[in-house]
Amino acid sequence: MKTLQDKVAIITGGSGGIGKATAKLFLSEGAKVMLVSRSEEKLKKVLKELNNENLAYCAADVAKTEDTKKYIKETLAKFGQIDVFFNNAGIEGDVKPIKDYSETEFDRVIATNIKGVWLGCQHVIPKMKDGGSVIITSSVAGIKGFSGLGPYVASKHAVVGIMRVAAIEFANHKIRVNTIHPGPVNTRMMRSIEESISPGHAKEVQKGFEADVLFKRYAEPEEIAQLVLFLASDSSKYITGSMQVIDGGMHVG
Numbered sequence: 001m002k003t004l005q006d007k008v009a010i011i012t013g014g015s016g017g018i019g020k021a022t023a024k025l026f027l028s029e030g031a032k033v034m035l036v037s038r039s040e041e042k043l044k045k046v047l048k049e050l051n052n053e054n055l056a057y058c059a060a061d062v063a064k065t066e067d068t069k070k071y072i073k074e075t076l077a078k079f080g081q082i083d084v085f086f087n088n089a090g091i092e093g094d095v096k097p098i099k100d101y102s103e104t105e106f107d108r109v110i111a112t113n114i115k116g117v118w119l120g121c122q123h124v125i126p127k128m129k130d131g132g133s134v135i136i137t138s139s140v141a142g143i144k145g146f147s148g149l150g151p152y153v154a155s156k157h158a159v160v161g162i163m164r165v166a167a168i169e170f171a172n173h174k175i176r177v178n179t180i181h182p183g184p185v186n187t188r189m190m191r192s193i194e195e196s197i198s199p200g201h202a203k204e205v206q207k208g209f210e211a212d213v214l215f216k217r218y219a220e221p222e223e224i225a226q227l228v229l230f231l232a233s234d235s236s237k238y239i240t241g242s243m244q245v246i247d248g249g250m251h252v253g
């Protein structure tokens with residue numbers, strides 16, 4: 001019996017690095033997966049690459065209520081139930097000090113990273129089966145500060161609050177809610193942050209971040225997916241309301 005046999009999972013940010021690696025692992029463990037992301041083009045690419053009849057996609061903006069309802073409706077129409085919700089979509093925003101940060105960009109980061117996670121919890125969890133699991137992607141930036149990433153850091157702290165309240169409010173349905181806190185992961189997002197910090201010198205910036213990780217390297221998205229699988233599975237059925245750090249020891253240094 002596979003770990004997620006016949007379970008249905010929604011993965012937001014499903015066309016991105018961590019979302020795609022998690023979808024691949026979930027499918028190999030018997031799950032049916034609905035990928036959600038804003039870009040239909042990118043979703044189509046992932047669908048083609050993973051090539052699995054248990055995989056579907058819905059192009060939606062997680063920061064919009066109507067889009068949230070749409071991806072839920074399409075998941076239920078296609079797979080009939082929801083057991084696992086990987087509430088993972090996020091953006092890094094501009095890299096600038098607080099004093100220079102634009103209000104428009106602040107609003108954009110908050111809309112996806114806080115409101116998107118909130119709307120997901122508000123609309124998806126009540127439709128989930130009892131005993132389900134919600135995994136929210138925070139970050140090591142949800143535990144400590146990083147210069148230049150004010151709205152991102154604020155948003156990743158904020159989702160811990162959403163997680164704690166949701167864990168309390170849905171405990172009577174045995175629905176578990178936890179956050180994960182990755183350090184730097186080898187995906188588009190870190191490339192973008194590195195380039196924004198020092199244009200043309202991304203490699204040097206990467207070395208600087210790696211020096212702050214006890215294991216002296218970034219994580220691969222597949223390593224994050226293993227933690228998400230554990231939290232999605234019955235192996236973690238007594239874990240709720242928790243913050244799971246997966247950062248190669250970055251936060252202790």
Ligand SMILES: NC(=O)c1ccc[n+]([C@@H]2O[C@H](COP(=O)([O-])OP(=O)(O)OC[C@H]3O[C@@H](n4cnc5c(N)ncnc54)[C@H](O)[C@@H]3O)[C@@H](O)[C@H]2O)c1
Pocket residue numbers: 012013014015016017018019036037038039060061062063088089090091092112116137138139140181182183184185186187188189190
């Ligand atoms: N890469 C890292 O180093 C790192 C570290 C800690 C936490 N995280 C978090 O992990 C999550 C996934 O990031 P990633 O590294 O895979 O980055 P990524 O840029 O590869 O993927 C982000 C995904 O989110 C989607 N997305 C963004 N805004 C959206 C919106 N409004 N509606 C729907 N989809 C939207 C994108 O289309 C993409 O699929 C994010 O929440 C990120 O903050 C990443």
